[in-house]
Amino acid sequence: MLALLLALGSSLAYGCADFLGGLGARRAHVLRTVLVAAPTSLAVELLLWPVLGASFDVASLGWGAASGVASAAAFAMLYRTLAIGPMNVLSPVTALVSAALPVAVGLLQGEHLTAAGLVGLPLALVAVVLVSAGHGAGSARPSRTALLLALGAGAAIALQLVFLHQAPAGSGVAPLIVGRAVSSAVTLAAAGLMHRRLGPERPAYAMSAAAGALDSVANLLFLLAARSGDLTVVAVITALYPAGTVLLARGVLAERIHRGQLAGLGTAAVAVGLLALT
Secondary structure, X not given: OHHXXXXXXXXXXXXXXXXXXXXXXXXXOHXXXXXXXXXXXXXXXXXXXXXXXXXXXXXXXXXXXXXXXXXXXXXXXXXXXXXXXXXXXXXXXXXXXXXHHHHHHHHHOOOOOOHHHHHHXXXXXXHHHHHHOOOOOOOOOOOHHHHHHHHHHHHHHHHHHHHHHHOOHHHEXXXXXXXXXXXXXXXXXXXXXXXXXXXXXXXXXXXXXXXXXXXXXXXXXXXXXXXXXXXXXXXXXXXXXXXXXXXXXXXXXXXXXXXXXHHHHHHHHHHHHHHXXX
């Protein structure tokens, strides 16, 4: 139950971070937003170091660096995917892959589900697709390149979660610090190479910083959830993060929640209830 609650918290934090990051990216080039969010995220994790501890052994450094590379790759492919579109077709593909691959890894590592989990897990995967799908999903056919990018982005997100899960349980926040440092370095390098394309607009500093802080909280809650529960359950609950983004968009921006998304929210509630029984 603790792992389930931590995964729900991680999902909510990821959803809020994506919402704020998306709003910030409307005001300036997305890399400018990330250049504020990434250092803030790293600062939060460094502040957690004295509280939660960190052991920088070889395994922690290796898995943390791998998660950072996967995070940077996910960022690049995800935004390229959404730029090509159609978003309402490709977003569910990315979300489903990001949930399904960690589930497969967990099952291959010997994790088992109860009868309630065997019902709740597929329902949660369906909910991920429904919640992340916008109005009129399926109305446009994506190109092969866009579909491959969506699959790649989902796989990169999944690998980030799996790599964090593989880090030693006693490593504290070391994998998070190393991963964020690596992804920040990659982002800075990309911004340096693309500085002429970033435009003159200034980022929304407060919004971008809040997104970075929430992303760190989400990563921490996922790491704690994965250490106290099964990856199969934790990953699929975390992948419900679009629900938080959808609800915030409804409350803050008055965006309409479509019937498919409402069905997804209801399905998610049922799935979480069943997974809580495992």
